[in-house]
Amino acid sequence: MPLHLKLHTxxxxxxxxxxxxxxxxxxxxxxxxxxxxxxxxxxxVKLGEFFDCKGEFDGEIIIDGDxxxxxxxxxxxxxGKIIIEGNIGLHTGAAMQGGEIIIEGNAADxxxxxxxxxxxxxxxxxxxxxxxxxxxxxxxMQGGEIxIHGNVKNETGHVMRRGLIVVGGDSxxxxxxxxxxxxxxxxxxxxxxxxxxxxxxxxxxxxxxxILPTFTRNCVYKPSFIKFYINYLEKNGFSIDSxxxxxxxxxxxxxSIELNRGEVxxxxxxxx
Amino acid sequence: xxxxSTEIDDTFAEAFKMFGSRIIIxxxxxxxxxxxxxxxxxxxxxxxxxxxxxGIETEILPENSPDQRHGVSxxxxxxxxxxxxxxxxxxxxxxxxxxxxTSCFNGIDDGNEVGVGGQLRYFGDGHQISKKILNKRLWRxxxxxxxxxxxxxxxxxxxxxxxxxxxxxxxxxxxLKAAKSxxxxxxxxxxxxxxxxxxVVRSGSKVGSKYKALIASTNDAYCPTLxxxxxxxxxxxxxNCVLEIVIDGLGLEDVEQAMxxxxxxxxxxxxxxxxxxNYGGGLGQYKIHLHKLLAKGEK
Numbered sequence: 001m002p003l004h005l006k007l008h009t010x011x012x013x014x015x016x017x018x019x020x021x022x023x024x025x026x027x028x029x030x031x032x033x034x035x036x037x038x039x040x041x042x043x044x045v046k047l048g049e050f051f052d053c054k055g056e057f058d059g060e061i062i063i064d065g066d067x068x069x070x071x072x073x074x075x076x077x078x079x080g081k082i083i084i085e086g087n088i089g090l091h092t093g094a095a096m097q098g099g100e101i102i103i104e105g106n107a108a109d110x111x112x113x114x115x116x117x118x119x120x121x122x123x124x125x126x127x128x129x130x131x132x133x134x135x136x137x138x139x140x141m142q143g144g145e146i147x148i149h150g151n152v153k154n155e156t157g158h159v160m161r162r163g164l165i166v167v168g169g170d171s172x173x174x175x176x177x178x179x180x181x182x183x184x185x186x187x188x189x190x191x192x193x194x195x196x197x198x199x200x201x202x203x204x205x206x207x208x209x210x211i212l213p214t215f216t217r218n219c220v221y222k223p224s225f226i227k228f229y230i231n232y233l234e235k236n237g238f239s240i241d242s243x244x245x246x247x248x249x250x251x252x253x254x255x256s257i258e259l260n261r262g263e264v265x266x267x268x269x270x271x272x
Numbered sequence: 273x274x275x276x277s278t279e280i281d282d283t284f285a286e287a288f289k290m291f292g293s294r295i296i297i298x299x300x301x302x303x304x305x306x307x308x309x310x311x312x313x314x315x316x317x318x319x320x321x322x323x324x325x326x327g328i329e330t331e332i333l334p335e336n337s338p339d340q341r342h343g344v345s346x347x348x349x350x351x352x353x354x355x356x357x358x359x360x361x362x363x364x365x366x367x368x369x370x371x372x373x374t375s376c377f378n379g380i381d382d383g384n385e386v387g388v389g390g391q392l393r394y395f396g397d398g399h400q401i402s403k404k405i406l407n408k409r410l411w412r413x414x415x416x417x418x419x420x421x422x423x424x425x426x427x428x429x430x431x432x433x434x435x436x437x438x439x440x441x442x443x444x445x446x447x448l449k450a451a452k453s454x455x456x457x458x459x460x461x462x463x464x465x466x467x468x469x470x471x472v473v474r475s476g477s478k479v480g481s482k483y484k485a486l487i488a489s490t491n492d493a494y495c496p497t498l499x500x501x502x503x504x505x506x507x508x509x510x511x512n513c514v515l516e517i518v519i520d521g522l523g524l525e526d527v528e529q530a531m532x533x534x535x536x537x538x539x540x541x542x543x544x545x546x547x548x549x550n551y552g553g554g555l556g557q558y559k560i561h562l563h564k565l566l567a568k569g570e571k
Contacts, residue, residue, distance in 0.1 A: 164405075183403065202401070221418040224298075224375050227339045228405045245340060263401075 003033065003057040007065025009050050013041035014089060018072035020047075022080025022099060025057050033057075068108065074101045077118065093120050096144065106150070115163065117143045121236070125150035128172070131165045132158035141165070141182065147236050154191065157184045160201065168238055176203045179262060185229060187238065198255050198262035204229070206244060206267045215254030220268060222248055243269050273563050278539040278546055280562050285436045285531060286550035287558040290349045291356045292431030292522050293386075294379030296332065297368055302342040306331075308371035309344040312363045316348070317468050320477070320488050324350040324359040325433060325520050327465030338377045339421070345379050347465045349433050349520040356428045357386030364422065365392050369413065375421035380522070383429025389422040435519035435527035435560060438476070438494065438547040439538045440511045446542035447513040454517055457537035461530040464521035476516045479551055491549070511544050524558055532565045
């Protein structure tokens with residue numbers, strides 16, 4: 001039976017609950033879990049003041065309630081599974097190294113910031129800075145996979161170095177800004193200034209996009225590796241028109257203000 | 273033992289432990305996939321002179337291929353794992369990467385890892401890109417028609433080489449027809465290849481030679497033209513042509529199965545005897561007895 005945490009009191013200010021993490025809970029029993037310290041604003045309180053704890057940790061934690069004001073859930077986790085039944089607040093899965101987080105609702109900003117491994121699935125939308133580096137960091141996401149079935153806001157994959165981010169809907173502006181390497185796939189539309197300052201890495205979009213003037217068009221071709229991604233995305237619950245599988249993509253290289261080794265691939269298949 | 277008018281020799285094929293690997297070649301059309309497969313398996317009949325043995329195992333339909341394109345699976349065999357790894361790098365680099373529209377993937381799950389894409393990537397001169405999907409790294413090497421996509425790691429595993437049957441017939445036409453039938457039947461078996469031209473070899477060899485520089489020479493005991501010249505001949509009454517089919521497989525059972533269906537298919541009027549080649553049993557790790565094999569088939 002998994003550990004079930006149910007929010008009974010809505011925090012008035014953000015609740016920093018980085019203790020909701022398999023690594024920190026694995027050796028604790030029910031009462032000890034309730035006694036774990038969280039920050040309610042700048043005040044230290046017990047987790048039990050906000051959450052009812054039921055069940056025992058068997059590798060899985062289920063969290064229920066309106067969690068928009070609960071931050072840092074699953075931060076730095078290395079194993080196990082967290083299922084969030086609704087929306088979740090800032091920094092979820094930040095610096096995560098392994099395991100899995102499933103968010104049935106929406107995720108706020110800084111989802112999986114500086115993630116290093118593991119997998120995060122968001123059934124709804126995600127906020128700004130998904131899979132990004134924190135301000136001042138030279139490296140963002142360094143591994144793992146983020147699947148967002150809805151939309152994301154700005155600066156997804158900022159200074160990303162490795163890993164995979166998939167957006168089922170639209171992404172905001174500056175997708176893959178300053179990207180170092182890795183892969184971002186957007187099935188919907190992208191905002192402006194995609195890949196600004198990117199060195200390496202791939203941004204793949206299944207729609208047309210506005211390309212920065214510091215990118216140069218290379219060719220239209222069939223990148224067969226995309227089929228592997230499409231298969232993988234379908235296994236992860238994304239629905240993709242089969243015509244994309246054998247379709248052509250327009251390749252743009254950039255950003256020429258940096259190494260110019262990055263690529264933006266835009267599907268040429270039009271069934272919109 | 274006699275089946276119809278064909279005698280089954282009471283002997284065994286002496287097979288050896290080898291290392292094998294399977295690669296999957298895909299391309300935009302079936303023709304290009306086959307072209308690459310034919311090229312990559314060229315000059316790979318025997319480890320004696322070619323450093324490896326290779327052949328086309330089967331064609332793969334798009335729905336079953338790694339990238340949903342037409343595919344061909346190819347098996348490679350060599351005497352050790354390291355050597356096989358080198359052959360894969362050489363041959364995939366020269367024959368698959370060069371062939372328009374192709375991609376190349378590892379086709380077995382177990383065994384030792386050998387870096388293939390990881391070596392070939394340097395052809396990209398710094399423009400190569402790697403992608404890791406489902407814990408598998410792929411290399412995208414820019415080429416003039418787009419990109420050559422190749423697995424970073426291929427696998428090689430212990431396998432069996434040198435399974436064989438000898439078809440001893442009244443004349444060349446009969447032997448060729450019998451061999452053709454045998455090859456057709458054997459090619460239905462999975463996990464095996466027949467590395468010689470059209471699956472058949474006429475220049476069977478024995479170990480050693482009167483010339484010191486040669487490690488192998490013609491199997492004079494099976495040469496009809498020498499039947500009255502050599503000390504020991506295997507050419508019986510009415511035999512004027514002998515053809516051999518050599519089988520390499522990923523497993524002993526696969527080789528046995530191929531030998532069995534091949535021998536059965538080769539039994540025809542005019543085929544005097546089905547035999548098998550061995551070196552007295554002292555060299556190979558596996559002895560595949562014809563009588564036992566064909567008795568299994570009868571059951």
